[in-house]
Amino acid sequence: MTRIDLLRTALAARPGQPVSFDELIDAVWADGRPANPKAALRNLVQRLRATDTVITEPHGYRLVVRRPGPRQLPADLPDFVGRAEEIEAALRSRAPVLAITGPPGVGKTSLAVHVAHRLSDAHPDGQLHVNLRAFSESEPVTAEQALSRFLRALGADQVPASLDAQTDLYGQLTAGLRLLVVIDNATADLVAPLLPAGPGSRVIVTSRTDLPDHEQLRLGVFDDAEADELLTNMRIDGALPDRAELVGWCAHLPLALRIAAAHLTDRHLTDYLADLRGEGRLDALEIEGDTAVRATFELSYLALPDRAQRLFRLLGQIPGPDFGVEAATALLGAPAAEPLDQLVAANLVQRAQDRHSLHDLLRAYALRLGDASPARLFSYYLLNADRAGRTLNPELHRLPLPELPPDLPVHDLATMTGALAWLDTERQNVVAAILAAGDQPVAWQLTDAMRAHFLHHAANVVEWQTSARAGLRAARARGDVGAEATMHGSLGLAHWRSGEFAEALPEYTRAVALARDHGDRQVLGSLLTNLGIIHWELGDLAEAVAAMQESLTIERSPNALYNLSSILVDLGPLDLAVSYGEEALRISRAAGLTAGVAYCLQGLASVYLFPGDFDTSERYLAEVATLTTPELGPHFPSRSMETRAFLRLEQGRHAEAEQDARRAVELAVASGDDTHEADGRISLGTALERQGRVEEAVVEHEQSLAISRKAGFARGEVQALAALAADHRVAGHLDLALRYATEADDRAERGQLRVRQVQVVAELVEIRRAMGEFEEAERLRLRGMELARATGRRVWERRLAELSVGEPPAS
Template sequence: MGRESRLETLHGALLAKAGQPVLFGDLVRAVWGDEPPAGPLPALRSLVRRLRQSVDDEIVTDASGYRLVVRRPGPAQLPADLPDFVGREEELAALCSTDSPVLAITGPPGVGKTALAVRLAHRVRDRFPDGQLHVDLRGFATGPAVTVEQALGRFLRALGVPPANIPVDLDEQVELYRAKLQGRRVLVLLDNATELSPLVPDVEGCKAIVTSRNELPGQTRLAVLADDEAGALLDRLKIDGTVDDRAELIRLCANLPLALRIAGAHLADRHLPDYLADLRGDGRLDALEIEGDAAVRAAFALSYKALPSAAQRLFRLLGAHPGADFDLPDALVLGDLSTEDGEWLVRVLVRSGLVQEAGERFQAHDLIRLFASELVGSEGPPALLRLTSFYLGTACHAAELVAPAVTRLDPLPLVLEGRTFTTTAEARAWLDARRAVLVAVVQVAPHPFASHLADALRGYLNYCGYRTDQGTMLVAGLTSARAAGDRVRETAMLNGLGHLHWRLGAYSQALESYGAAAELATSDLMKGTLLNNMGLVKRDIHDLNGALADMEAARRVSLGHPPLYLTVLSNLGTVHGVRGELRKAIEYFEEAVRLSEEHGFLIKTAVAHENLGVVHTDLGEYDRARRHLEAAWTGYQQAISAEARPNVLINMAEVAGLAGDHEKARTLASRGLELARKIDEVRVEVEALIVLDELDTAIELANRINFPLGRRKAQLKLARHDPALATELLRDVRDSGDLLLESKAVLALAEATDDATLVREALELAKAREQGAVVARAEEILAQPPANGGSTSS
């Protein structure tokens, strides 16, 4: 049987039991029958790796086999088609028949670009079975535009990329975006773009529809509706009248679809002659035209003047909202309204045609939003302050549930209290649903709300992997604080940016941000926090003397702040561990357990137990390691934080494997992998893949997220059978200064080359650092008789 047919057989065997684990042995028999290869499991793993590269279905490693998860349907993000769309048949026919990968629809505001683009997208969607992506880039809106990075982040998530796997660098985002689209047929609708950007896929089989007011290459430039098309729209809108009156309405609305639709909504309970009289009069106000479209402004003005005064006020206040859409609570806050009054007034705005309903949310054309923002005047800043205060109060409460361990700025007095949540899931759902609006609010919020909102959300954004949004918020908060000369909040924003850079592996930028913050810090708590953070970065780049100095300084200034002091204590233990001083590390972790228990800090107690479990694993003391890790897991459960700790399961899996219980190791690692993917803990995902021997996948993922330690751990397993890789790995480990990995890398090279001298070198290194597991393995190798009756080198 050839390689390709084996691949097809494997895929068929997995597909036959899609969603269920298929035993390793059953798969080997399905592929090779009664003549399995000499190493069936490695051969099967190699075949699975090839299959993962050739199919879109996900293949999950379970404890006893592989499980195929059938590819989910592609994204379906197209907005609903307009039921009253008319005309444009000539343009539609031309656009549908072209093979161009980019269909650009341009024209003045209100001419119906979006309506045509959506109609076109629905007409051709069947040609793109792998899904449709859509984003309103808000290139001409009053609030903040959607950046290319933000839009790419949304697209990548829709294409199945976990948030934590999405790069921050634009070029890397574009590369991943195009890689995810390769081999697929996906339609991309980009509304209100200012130019052709990397959001255009440039991938064979995919197509982009782009709308813009600006000139674009290969554009279809829309003019206003022809008279007969405008008449057909009036028919759809059920606007009756004489031929002359209808013709005058079309003329006064300048044949613009948006103006005609607004007029249609306004005419629902009025006679056409009366409306025309108003439209002919001062209401047309050419001096107030929007980018030359007096007809649009006239229609807006008449609909606005017909509103009750309370609805007029709410409409004006909606001009202060910076997001792309709003919900009922937003409207209540902006207008300082009761629920009953707010619901009624929003309905009045919907009936007027100035606001459109989209599920539980509401939208307005960007020209209407511009009209509202010009009317709001002095009412705008107090309304924005109420909205920002509401969002800050709500975000603080939600973030406390979703990311409770994050130290935040002292609370601000709020103009308006936010909503509260009863469960973490409810809080997370609100944050996920409102994230885009929150990003927009931070960029326009008054000081000091911008900094506080960015600070309140950084834990959630970091925890959930929304790096681009996190960076946007922190930069906006930093700009606001610096403009106000506010050192306290500038320090907090720099600290947040330092943490973001650290998580991204940009260590020099992290130290630069932390250092700038440390120069500004005025409190011992913030100074200790920054020293601790700098110590962690230096630990990761193996500047261990610098890490110890920063940590010791942090410990001194944090004595009056128990939560921070205990964090520093545990981190000091990790630095000593990386230095190979495992017994010294244990002293710090045991003290951290004792003091955390005294203060009743459940999570910090659990963290210290987990650290003890890791160190005892290195020492080869597996029973002690297991007890500490089980205590950590119990502690996290008691603190309602077990979901966020798949790393404990991976550590327990490693202990089980080293102790010889490989089935339990795979069970724990599979469970940890599933949980890590659920909450986008990509580093833990790498560690789980290593335990499960999915080494190539682990290395690829570690490289993507700049996790060199994970890459080296995976390479350790491969290096035992590859002298060239083992040599390269040992050089890399020594260059990095990783003392605990050095003995393991030497031993891997010894096994790859069958060199007893290197085994003894690894043994001596491991003994010096009390790495019991490495010592036991080295002694086991030395006790074995030479292979083939020969002699090993000495």
């Protein structure tokens, strides 16, 4: 192996983790170190960065592992014909953005996809695709929605809600990549945010309007030779004049030619032309003003059996980008597989594996034919979204379902895998249905049904907020106060889930006020619990406790008890935190709530750490490990691992604490959980500091502080500031340590974080002693002991009692 291969292998042995300079030098130069090994290693790393991302850490290097790139291109047409000059021009182009423009039906999308498949090998980091549907009858896809899908596909752990923040993250993720991005059916204003950063990527855009800011490939209709080639390829016989007449009727449009050719598979061309010339068709319909194209659609439609005709009319009502046979069955009210096959055979519906879609022109035609509303489709989405959500989170409070048709298709959603698969497949369609529902109650009902899925995946926050706002508009329009309260609560939860605590507070405050007016006690109890959590995260613990206690007067729910216990871990007294946590555990066990039991055990394992009952904490963590299942969601494992790291720190097992904390951070990052990433970095940094690796500790604690401040996460701020104070005290930077500790004390006081404040005061004692200010140290020690007694933090009461107030030991 070459030395660069040896370096890559050594870094890849611990992917995503720093490898020390000495380890790398030993791995690369096992046969003997060079004269200046660090300089030689630095040169080798520079060469490796031509192909891999390597980050410099304080004591080594870290390899950033690239995930497999997204592969989102639609399938290429197996019988693509024509466009030789355009294909050559597209392949020859070196423009970062190539716009394929032209009127509807000329094959812009087919050409873009065909060219993209030809270019894909030159873009190994993946291909992204979105249909913005800017010219469709339904709501277009917004830049925020499109970017959130791109960011998820690129592996973003958490997707911000604002367009500016999304654009920044997109630029960061794509700066060093070679991506191919296909943006279909766009307008000029939607293109710019979706352009990747860096010189290695390529973008193909299709639009019905000119895009003069980019290199344009204007696409016209097929010429005579291309049209004739398509007919030959689809095995259409006939005399040359008849074929020429058919091409004329189809206005040289590939879409219309394919539909006509499909209709001709069992007919003579002369008979078909006679029908085209005939009278009595639905002449009131117009497709983009082209009556000839309308005629080809019409003949194919009229040739269908009655059931297939009705299904085609109904399919125009589908607001989302695609659909399955079950959605078609729901619309039709009867098995749809056979009529759907007939529509596919007639080229009126496009099929890709088990998903189907309509071209915009055909959808417009179907809508103009007219039929019933999409109510049955929305009911199908609602029924299955509710069932899937109950599998993901059976304990979530939900709005009651309205009466639904009994013959709707029902999917097997009893397992986590099945529920997630259906929701992932249909999420865009359900969100489109919510937007299309207008002021109908199904807008807020669907939003509520999707809440469990949105909670499960932080990366869906844009679609969650979009849905909640649409549901809120519908509730206001209908004057439904209860639904309005629920939608404010859903919007607040979306903000909370994305770490936007300050934005969540007014939503929950309004939701609680509306629920009080409405008199729905059960909804009020659920909203009060969540309002309490928001106050807790923002550091207003008195308000948090008040909200939780009011919730408990409505229902002694394990959720409210668990969260009240968690708040008291910060506020104290700790004996009450234990009592509420144990009550929540008893109720959850009695009700057979597996997820509730796991959360209570994990919470109590953390609670017992503060008074110093390490054996009980260890026992509960061991039981948690036996219950951890996917039903607990992606955030649970990081919480348990961080608690275990905290326990190991308290036990003095610092190397083990480091391992557990690193794993906690990895899990938190993977699940997009900012608060638990901040907590994990606190424990990781503390474990490093206690092993004498102070510079590394400072890096972790500064990252935790930045995350906490961005989210408004008061507990994280206090812990990070206190940890930085300890780091700098150990390093001998006493003035800086005092500044951090004083700020931590002030923040804990404002946030009523009395339990955490005990440790902050203890750190102030240590700093004042190190500065020789023994009188002030004694005053602080007594204050800390009083606070520890009041909160029940017995371990730190003993530690403070043992602290000498005399001269510090010689160093």
